[in-house]
Amino acid sequence: MSAKQVHDVVIEATNTLEILERVLRVIRHRGFRISHMNSEQMNDCNNIKITVTVSGERGIDLLYKQLDKLFDVSKVSVQHITTI
């Protein structure tokens, strides 16, 4: 099995009822596993900040672009943590 990369991904999005499902579904379907997650409303209550630690064999850029494409998502940032 090839090495897995671990990344922290921070997602800022509109705080719709289904935003967590929408984001988590993309992460799972595109081949990443979540080991840690936090979600909190941002100051204005209309937006939410989701922080996830994900690992996967595929390039993180593929996930970044899929998340960035979501209509409700306003910002995605990625930081490499480690290789396992």
Add this chain to the structure above:
Amino acid sequence: MKATEFIVNALRKQGVTQVFGYPGGAIMPLYDALYDGGVAHLLARHEQGAIMAALGYARAGARVGVCIATSGPGATNLVTGLAEAMADSIPVVAFTGQVPSALIGVDTFQEVDILGMTLSCTKHSFLVEDQNDLDRIIAEAFTIATSGRPGPVLIDIPKDIQLAVMANETVSELAELPPLDGLVDEQVAAARALLHAAKKPVLYVGGGVGMANAVPELRELAAALDIPMVSTLKGIGSADPEHPYYLGMLGMHGLKAANLAVQESDLLIAVGARFDDRVTGKLDEFAPHAKVIHLDIDACEHNKLRVANVAITTDLKLILPALKMTLDIAPWRLHSLEMKVETAFRYDHPGIAIYAPLLLKQLSASLPEDHLVACDVGQHQMWTAQHMTFTQPENLLSSAGFGTMGFGLPAAVGAALARPDAMPVVVTGDGSIMMNIQELATINRAKLPVKIVLIDNQRLGMVRQWQTLFFDGRLSQTILDDNPDFVALAAACGIPGETVVVKEQVQPAMDRMLASKGAYFLHVQISEQENVWPLVPPGVNNGEMLERYDEC
């Protein structure tokens, strides 16, 4: 003003004149508003028929398809169509009724969480919580469906919201789409440098060209470069089929010259295409010598399956003209032409039995200039792609990325309404047509002049072919020798037709079909043993195609 009247007004503001659907309990308020709302509604006989018709309408007419269904089973019957629209990037807005807001989540009659269920097969989706959000939501839905890479959007509306009174009755003016980013000079220069250096370039044309309305730009580029071209299933009709170096469809059932040219190429220019597995065969042996220029409006497609040397995320209408140049590739052109001539299909099929490829070639030659062909999925679909000629991508409606049996008949219904001057033709198989056979009744009800060509081998032919070739001939659940009497079935729905069984019957029957004013059902019986050739078997590269002579 009730919310449902507002919805109909908002649809009209979006330019919608035709919708497709099926009424039911939770969507009754919207149907009440449609009763005299000034938007035409086509009643399908199944919600899947309604959404496939909306997809056919969208693809044939280059506009947004709109479909409507009730909650629960009505909504779930749309799911396959939404997934189809997602796979083939078709702009559609689906409205579903939902149980009243207060009853969501308590397992109400005909309740299903359709938003949750369709997260994976919509570009975006909305559950309307306040009727006063409808103005914004409908505008956003149409913008999302059509902008960038098009796709399906779902709007789920609880019944109480439909019945609620609007605070503001005026639909907002449509906002203009923000302009796309312009070209980046360095990227264009990099692409031009690759193109200039190439000795064996191939233009790999996908469905994105038609979706971007960039067929003229593609053809101008192809004329300037004078370059060998291949097409995906959805790209068919984009390149000029008369272009001397147009080699046809590539991939699993692609033309041999198309696949060989790609395998030999030193540069692939992928235009609105996505390196789908049915195109590439064994991915790591696909076009093994080629550098790649990848042009697509969806950044997610870049470097997903094949790393590009130059990837440009842009409107194809912008980038294609920027790549014009003169290429010094005379030996490659000659080689491509030789391959095209040497590997051209032969139609001298022995015996009296009808040969589907020849029939489809005859059909293609017999159709009036303004026509459209909707396909189902299977052997007939591949034969249509191989043996019919299309001069515009919107003239061939085929379920390409999703492979949805049952697509053809309802897609033709929608296409016929989008393009009333074009002759609508369905090419289908005896497996596929039964998946949405109820739409024969829709064709009769709407008096649509759909010409249906059913190629009947009394088998699920493509699966049977694979069972023969790769599963030791164990024909598991693919024998359909107890099919209904199709001509009688069509007649029961008010559609005249006939059956043909030998070659010499084909042209006269086809002439009768094409001369008929209304719908017509041409039932074509062929041998159950016919296979689609060539075929790239699983797990090998596209240079290793099986051909007819490999059969023995």
